[in-house]
Amino acid sequence: MVNTIDTEANLVSLSARGNKQAFGKLYDLYLEQIYRYIYYRVSDYQEAEDLTQAAFIKAWEKLPRGVNKAKINNFRAWIYKIAHNLVIDFYRGRKSLASLDEVAERRDRDNDPEVVTTEHETTRCLLQAISHLDDKLKQVIILRFINQLDHAETAQIMGLKEGNVRVLQHRALVEIRKYYGEG
Amino acid sequence: MSDRFVNDKVVDILATCLDDIKQAKRTPDECLGQYPDYQDELTILLDTILLIEQTPLVSPRPAFRNSARRELLEKLPDNQSVTFWDRLRHTWQIPTIKVERRFAMSLIVTLSILGAALLGGWGVAYAASDSLPGETLYGVKLALEDVRLVLADDEIDATLYGEFAQTRLGEMERLMERDRLQEMPLAVDGYKNDITAMMQTMGRLSINVDQKQAMLRETFEIQARFMARLMAKAPPQAQDSLQQALQIMDQLRTQTRDQLQIDQPEGAGQPEETGKPKDTGQPAGTGEPGGAGQPEDAGKPEEAGKPEEAGTPDATPQPAHTPMTNQTPGVGSGTPSNGQQGGSGGSGGQPGGNPGGGGGHP
Numbered sequence: 001m002v003n004t005i006d007t008e009a010n011l012v013s014l015s016a017r018g019n020k021q022a023f024g025k026l027y028d029l030y031l032e033q034i035y036r037y038i039y040y041r042v043s044d045y046q047e048a049e050d051l052t053q054a055a056f057i058k059a060w061e062k063l064p065r066g067v068n069k070a071k072i073n074n075f076r077a078w079i080y081k082i083a084h085n086l087v088i089d090f091y092r093g094r095k096s097l098a099s100l101d102e103v104a105e106r107r108d109r110d111n112d113p114e115v116v117t118t119e120h121e122t123t124r125c126l127l128q129a130i131s132h133l134d135d136k137l138k139q140v141i142i143l144r145f146i147n148q149l150d151h152a153e154t155a156q157i158m159g160l161k162e163g164n165v166r167v168l169q170h171r172a173l174v175e176i177r178k179y180y181g182e183g
Numbered sequence: 184m185s186d187r188f189v190n191d192k193v194v195d196i197l198a199t200c201l202d203d204i205k206q207a208k209r210t211p212d213e214c215l216g217q218y219p220d221y222q223d224e225l226t227i228l229l230d231t232i233l234l235i236e237q238t239p240l241v242s243p244r245p246a247f248r249n250s251a252r253r254e255l256l257e258k259l260p261d262n263q264s265v266t267f268w269d270r271l272r273h274t275w276q277i278p279t280i281k282v283e284r285r286f287a288m289s290l291i292v293t294l295s296i297l298g299a300a301l302l303g304g305w306g307v308a309y310a311a312s313d314s315l316p317g318e319t320l321y322g323v324k325l326a327l328e329d330v331r332l333v334l335a336d337d338e339i340d341a342t343l344y345g346e347f348a349q350t351r352l353g354e355m356e357r358l359m360e361r362d363r364l365q366e367m368p369l370a371v372d373g374y375k376n377d378i379t380a381m382m383q384t385m386g387r388l389s390i391n392v393d394q395k396q397a398m399l400r401e402t403f404e405i406q407a408r409f410m411a412r413l414m415a416k417a418p419p420q421a422q423d424s425l426q427q428a429l430q431i432m433d434q435l436r437t438q439t440r441d442q443l444q445i446d447q448p449e450g451a452g453q454p455e456e457t458g459k460p461k462d463t464g465q466p467a468g469t470g471e472p473g474g475a476g477q478p479e480d481a482g483k484p485e486e487a488g489k490p491e492e493a494g495t496p497d498a499t500p501q502p503a504h505t506p507m508t509n510q511t512p513g514v515g516s517g518t519p520s521n522g523q524q525g526g527s528g529g530s531g532g533q534p535g536g537n538p539g540g541g542g543g544h545p
Contacts, residue, residue, distance in 0.1 A: 007317075007319075008317070009322050010317070010318075010321050010322040012327050013321075013322040013326065013405075014316070014321075014322075014325070014372075014373070017373065017376055018372070019323060019369060019372040019373055019376065020256050020259055020372055020378040021368040021371075021372045022369055023256070023259065023367050024255075024256055024404070025253060025397050027255060028251055028252070030253075031248070032242055032243065033241065035241075035243045036240065036241050036242070036375055039241050039339070042239070043417070048243075048245065049244075049251070050241070052251075053254070053258075056255055057255065057258060057259060059286065061260065080290045090404075091278075094197075111512070113266060120238075120239050121238055122238045122239065123238055123241060125238075126234075126235060126238045134184055141235065145232055145235045146235065146236075146240070150202070150205070151198060154244060166194050166195065166197070166198040167194050169194075169197070169198065169226070170190075170193060170194040170197055170198075173197075173228045173231045173232065174228075176231050176235070177227055177228070177230075177231045180231070180234065180542075
């Protein structure tokens with residue numbers, strides 16, 4: 001664990017100096033997590049891919065200058081925050097793109113066999129359950145139980161106190177349970 | 184007991200149980216046994232967690248994974264201007280402040296590191312100065328280099344960048360000697376950045392073209408000789424990396440030579456003699472990599488809403504597709520997780536029987 005942190009600190013340091021190879025390694029480390037975090041919030045893999053790329057590009061742009069090192073001591077929390085802001089942007093920009101017709105249309109349009117064959121019913125079920133939660137509850141579920149972050153880190157990413165995360169976590173689980181119960 | 188009190192109590196018990204289960208201090212059954220009054224609700228909650236954690240994880244599509252990294256690295260703007268020569272020409276005529284430094288940290292943090300190095304004795308600094316890419320102290324080495332840049336003016340900075348570029352070459356040599364070729368790209372990238380920064384800083388100097396030419400020629404000659412030596416003894420696997428470094432240097436050297444010839448005035452008048460004020464401000468439109476700022480800035484809307492996309496407000500789109508899914512790693516293992524990517528060891532770690540047996544889906 002210590003080594004991971006040290007390595008990450010070095011990679012961040014190198015990236016801040018413009019070292020793209022180092023940034024590539026950070027990308028490898030966090031691609032899955034960030035993709036998943038975005039995917040469960042936008043419910044569309046193409047958007048999730050675009051936003052994931054955008055998050056890393058944004059992180060790169062923000063690393064070199066004007067950034068207080070203290071703020072990126074925890075690169076993971078930092079890139080999550082960037083991803084979160086991009087998701088907010090995404091919804092602000094589209095506002096209500098989420099009409100069911102539109103989604104259905106997109107689904108028809110997209111016949112990527114790779115996606116279709118790996119689609120998993122239980123995943124879709126969970127996605128639906130999560131999509132009914134409000135944004136904060138959604139984030140807690142994704143961070144805590146999908147990406148397996150602890151209370152402290154979840155709180156840091158969400159800009160909340162740990163106590164609030166605990167409350168939200170409880171509420172989110174109750175909501176999810178209700179959804180499954182009704183389903 | 185009021186509902187509110189019960190609720191608060193459950194919130195805390197749940198959180199504590201989850202922490203303990205994750206750290207393998209208690210099993211779910213032990214948690215349930217410890218709080219008989221809340222057993223029913225806890226069972227439902229833990230069961231729900233299990234349900235979530237047993238759902239296969241979503242992962243990026245392989246096609247995306249394969250191409251995205253390469254595309255991303257290609258797309259990333261260079262920290263120091265890609266079109267450095269344009270910038271160099273620009274800065275020779277227009278005053279600028281020293282904003283292009285490669286500072287990875289604020290002055291305060293940098294000085295803190297310096298302070299720590301002083302307090303920790305020069306041993307740390309000395310050990311760091313010997314470190315190589317991929318080693319723990321390498322970050323300290325870079326930070327100390329940054330400290331030197333912070334404390335110096337442009338003229339010294341130009342020399343320092345040249346020196347650091349030379350250091351990167353030395354690192355390449357030592358990596359080769361230690362057969363750590365996988366770290367070579369880090370050193371090559373570092374070399375590229377330092378040598379480019381040297382050129383940029385040089386461009387800002389208020390010295391005449393002849394002096395610049397002499398400084399650059401000397402630096403490039405030393406580095407070219409060093410690189411030739413490296414190439415001669417490099418194993419085949421290292422040739423690519425070295426070739427890249429060589430190309431970068433050749434490219435910069437050629438550009439510099441050509442440009443200095445173009446900029447060389449027929450008479451005595453040099454660009455710096457045109458009365459440019461020294462480092463007083465940021466030139467407009469210098470091509471700063473876009474909008475560096477705090478992470479919070481990312482929250483600003485950047486895309487215009489599409490007018491035709493009217494729909495239900497606040498609705499999250501229904502799942503369009505589920506990309507690659509993996510089996511959740513954590514639940515079955517009962518192994519404590521450190522929360523790392525794809526982390527295993529979920530909160531509902533199941534050994535000994537999970538409450539409710541990880542119920543089925545609706």
